[in-house]
Amino acid sequence: MSKPDEASRAARVRELNDAFRKAPRSLGKLCLTRSTAALPLGAQLAILHRVMTFDAFTEENDPYQEHKFGAFEYKDEKILWRIDYYDLACEYGSDDPSDPTQTTRVMTIMLARED
Numbered sequence: 001m002s003k004p005d006e007a008s009r010a011a012r013v014r015e016l017n018d019a020f021r022k023a024p025r026s027l028g029k030l031c032l033t034r035s036t037a038a039l040p041l042g043a044q045l046a047i048l049h050r051v052m053t054f055d056a057f058t059e060e061n062d063p064y065q066e067h068k069f070g071a072f073e074y075k076d077e078k079i080l081w082r083i084d085y086y087d088l089a090c091e092y093g094s095d096d097p098s099d100p101t102q103t104t105r106v107m108t109i110m111l112a113r114e115d
């Protein structure tokens with residue numbers, strides 16, 4: 001794959017990931033780990049809002065420029081989120097995350113101490 005193809009693929013994946021992160025229930029699957037789901041509803045909603053509006057991407061946390069991972073502090077907890085790419089049946093990894101017709105995005109939100 002040539003450099004322009006890699007750049008355009010990364011740009012398309014980034015666009016799809018940003019759209020999914022901003023509206024996770026409509027464009028893929030959202031998972032909260034057990035500890036995250038055990039937080040009070042208000043905390044869960046605040047964390048989800050922070051994920052949906054996250055824009056602190058850096059070379060360190062986004063080396064492929066796909067916007068598929070983020071981390072932030074919420075109260076006394078470090079929160080991590082990540083987007084994984086699966087086939088439509090969620091059995092295997094997606095062959096092409098830039099193609100939404102063959103990819104299901106799954107975002108997991110977790111407390112860093114669970115990692």
